Amino acid sequence: MNGDVVGSSFTFGTMSAGSRITLLWLAVATALSISLLFPLFIVDVPPIEDYPNHLARFFILAHPDDPILSKMYAPHWAVLPNLGMDLVGAGLFRVVDPFIGGKVLLALSLLAPIAGVTLYHRIAFGCVSYWPLASGLVAYNATFFLGFMNFLLSIGIAFAGAAIWISLRRKDHPKLSAVTGAIAATVAFFTHIFGLVFLFLLIGSSELADLRRQHSSGELKSSAILTSGIAMMAAALPAVIIYSASPFGGAVTAEGEWPWLIKALRLLSPFAVTSAPLMIQSAGLFVIIIVLVWRHTDFAPGAWLVFGALAVAYVAVPFDIKGGSFVDARVAVIFAFMLFAALNPRLAPARGIIVTVAIVALIATRVAFISSGWSSARRDVADVRAAISNVEPGARVLAVTGSTEGRFWEPENWILPGFYRLYLHLPALLVVDRRAFWPLLFASPTQQPVSTLPPFDRISQMGEPVDWTRLANEPYSLEVLMRARYLVGWRANFDYVLVVDAHPETLQISGLVHVHDGPFAKLFQIVR
Incomplete structure (x- = not known):
């Protein structure tokens, strides 16, 4: 040296x-x-917000001739x-x-x-x-x-x-x-x-x-x-x-x-x-x-x-x-x-040692904390996958979230404090696990190389799942429909409702039958 x-x-x-x-x-x-x-x-699906949505898109691009998915989506x-x-x-x-x-x-x-x-x-x-x-x-x-x-x-x-x-x-x-x-x-x-x-x-x-x-x-x-x-x-x-x-x-x-x-x-x-x-x-x-x-x-x-x-x-x-x-x-x-x-x-040796120890300790602490949190989040992902295992291929699933009012710091492993909830795109696993349709796939023609095919394009819209409470508030306001146009006639256009981050206070809505009642995910079949 x-x-x-x-x-x-x-x-x-x-x-x-x-x-x-x-x-x-x-x-x-x-x-x-x-x-x-x-x-x-240590995880199959880490708690990363957009990741399941990206995963679904990559899966569609890799299987353009899939007999079920090719009726819903196409590479673009x-x-x-x-x-x-x-x-x-x-x-x-x-x-x-x-x-x-x-x-x-x-x-x-x-x-x-x-x-x-x-x-x-x-x-x-x-x-x-x-x-x-x-x-x-x-x-x-x-x-x-x-x-x-x-x-x-x-x-x-x-x-x-x-x-x-x-x-x-x-x-x-x-x-x-x-x-x-x-x-x-x-x-x-x-x-x-x-x-x-x-x-x-x-x-x-x-x-x-x-x-x-x-x-x-x-x-x-x-x-x-x-x-x-x-x-x-x-x-x-x-x-x-x-x-x-x-x-x-x-x-x-x-x-x-x-x-x-x-x-x-x-x-x-x-x-x-x-x-x-x-x-x-x-x-x-x-x-x-x-x-x-x-x-x-x-x-x-x-x-x-x-x-x-x-x-x-x-x-x-x-x-x-x-x-x-x-x-x-x-x-x-x-x-x-x-x-x-x-x-x-x-740096002088003494100061260099202090800085080195501080950085190593901080990296180790952060990795250990993330590992622990992701390990705990596995049971929630498992619950979502258990819920959607009841969905038949080709079905149309409306995904919503449990009520989040007053719950900005929960669930513990799925909230990035001051930034966002990290579970909103978990329903995208429907595409990968069940080859089912959900309306929120990242498929904008100016941003992604995937397009949604008719008639599914009429009930799709990039964005985030709405809260469960919105389903009961018909007729929907213009503000809600701007975010979720697929809510119009949702009982006729979808086969199931998947609730992620569900809670005991989740509303009961007529015409829906419980299929899966887990602690983190609930699946309802729509009875017409």
Whole structure:
């Protein structure tokens, strides 16, 4: 190691110890990956909000000729910015069990940002470091629990693409960097539009930092500015063309308000778990860690521009943009990963040991808590699957939730405090387990490569299950029908009603016969 690199807890310089140090780093990286993946080994269906819905869509794409599902749904491949997981899932689910394949995809979305952060850090600082591995602290975050799999994959792709760009530009290969940048941008676009934007934020900030360095040293020439601009435009051109041709293109629509209290709460997005105390404690300890390392840290070129842009974006963005929700939470998660990618702490041994122990302990605590919660949630998933085992293939099932009034912190393993309930899409297991129809599949022609076929399209609508109480409140208000148009004539259009997160106070509605009466799920047959 270089003599000026103190605190080998996180940073290795030129690595004079060579292979021994490299093997130690690989051992730590492997141990981290296994630890983070452990919760996935103990469940079939983890409590992740959108995951069952994605699972159902991947299953449909993998079985386009299924004699039952093909009457309800059909692949609808188009130029869309959310195809990454669909392409992989459609192929994977042809050869493996969907519940195993689904966990493989979850593992990919969990580890991709860490891999991208590690590669970016390695290229930016030219050394192997343990610090980017500490990003495992925020691997389980709000966007992961909400099931934003394509988003997380795209962040890993953005970091990796930017790292390759920086490496080639340092070697003075502007043409090659433009080509690889165009490839990275295309891959990022087809994974998630957020990844594409973040990729060019990383690339642009690096280019500006390099030009500023040349200007400060008196070496800046107009040709350097021209080369940088042309390279970036060439890299962006394919993505711009694809975006323009996509149904996703067009005007940017923003929805929702800018509630400052919610904005403040969403700063905790990188640390979100199903326990408010642990979420707050994780964030607090992380702030202390950053304070400890801040004065002894190098920053990647252009890092301040990225941090500034993300901070402005966090304050400015609304809740929804072009159908994408929790936009501010996504920005907060990217910011957290950037702290591990663009910082390079150089700590004295004593401080390095303190920081190392704190991070390891916090990662272990969070993984243990998640594992325990997921293990407990298995009985609820088992109850849902037991309920839907009574549904015959091809049946139409209306899914609703138990009354949630005054119950914002229960059930314990299915609520992300301050964010969302995580069980709303569990009824999507009807598609995978029973090849039955439910009306809330993610099948928007501008976002997903699946379409709902007639006549089922008339009783389908992307969204969330309504509360059980809504069924008894006929005639329905316009506000309710805007969210759930399929409620019109539901007794004639559906065969069953599935209640998830059911409670003793669940209403009794005439014309429904109990088929399954479990503690978490209830199934009723509609008697016409």
